[in-house]
Amino acid sequence: MSLNKIESAQGLRIRSTQDFAAGLFMVVLAGLALFLSRDLATGTLRQLGPGMLPKSFAVICGALGLLLSVNSLRYKGEKLAGWSWRGVLFVLGAACLFGLTIRGFEIGPLKVPALGMLVSGPLVVFVSGLAAEDVKLKELAIFAIVMTIGCALLFKYALSLPIPLAPWLFGI
Numbered sequence: 343m344s345l346n347k348i349e350s351a352q353g354l355r356i357r358s359t360q361d362f363a364a365g366l367f368m369v370v371l372a373g374l375a376l377f378l379s380r381d382l383a384t385g386t387l388r389q390l391g392p393g394m395l396p397k398s399f400a401v402i403c404g405a406l407g408l409l410l411s412v413n414s415l416r417y418k419g420e421k422l423a424g425w426s427w428r429g430v431l432f433v434l435g436a437a438c439l440f441g442l443t444i445r446g447f448e449i450g451p452l453k454v455p456a457l458g459m460l461v462s463g464p465l466v467v468f469v470s471g472l473a474a475e476d477v478k479l480k481e482l483a484i485f486a487i488v489m490t491i492g493c494a495l496l497f498k499y500a501l502s503l504p505i506p507l508a509p510w511l512f513g514i
Contacts, residue, residue, distance in 0.1 A: 358419025361410050368407025375400035429473040436470035445506065458506040459498070463490030 356362045375396055385391025443465060446456035457465075467486035471477050497503045 354415055356414055357417060358414040359422040360420040361414035361417075363422050365407040365409070365411030365414060368410065369404050372400040372404030372407060375403070428475075432473035433470045436466045439469055440466040456506055456509045458508040458510065459494050460490065460508040460511075463493055 379393050379396040379400065382393025382396065383391035384393045384397055440462050443454060443457045444459065444462040446454050448454075464483075464486035467489055468482060471482040471485070494507055497505050498507055
C-alpha cells in the first residue's frame with residue numbers, strides 16, 4: 343500500500359499539534375477581542391469609529407487562526423511542546439514596568455515618580471532583553487539607547503504625543 347493511500351485512509355487527524363493549538367488560541371483571542379469591543383461604534387470607511395481597528399484586527403486574527411488550524415490537519419508539523427516561562431515573565435513584566443514608570447504611580451506608601459521615556463525606555467529594553475538565554479549586555483545597551491532615541495523622536499516630536507521624556511530633569 344502506498345503512502346498516499348495510508349494517509350487518506352487515516353482520515354482527518356491533527357498532524358501538527360503545535361499549529362493546531364496556535365490557531366485555536368488565535369481564534370479564541372479574536373473572539374475575546376470581538377466580545378470586548380462589541381460596544382464600540384465601527385463607523386464607515388469614510389468616517390472610522392473607535393471600534394473599526396480592534397474589530398478588523400480581531401476578524402483578521404480569527405481568519406488566520408482558522409487557516410492555521412485547518413493547515414494543521416493537512417501538513418505534518420511540530421508536536422506541541424512546553425514553552426519557557428522566562429520569556430513570558432520578563433516580556434510581560436517589562437511592559438507592566440514601562441506602564442508604571444513612564445508616568446509614575448502611587449499605591450499606598452509606595453510612590454514612584456514619573457521617570458519619563460529617557461529612563462523607562464532603556465528599562466523596558468533591558469528587562470525584556472533578559473528573556474533571552476544568550477543576552478549580551480553591551481549589545482542590549484546599544485539597542486536600548488538607539489530604541490529610546492528613536493521612540494522619543496517618533497512619539498514626542500514626529501507624532502506630537504504627550505509622552506514625558508524626563509520630567510524629573512528637564513520638566514518635559
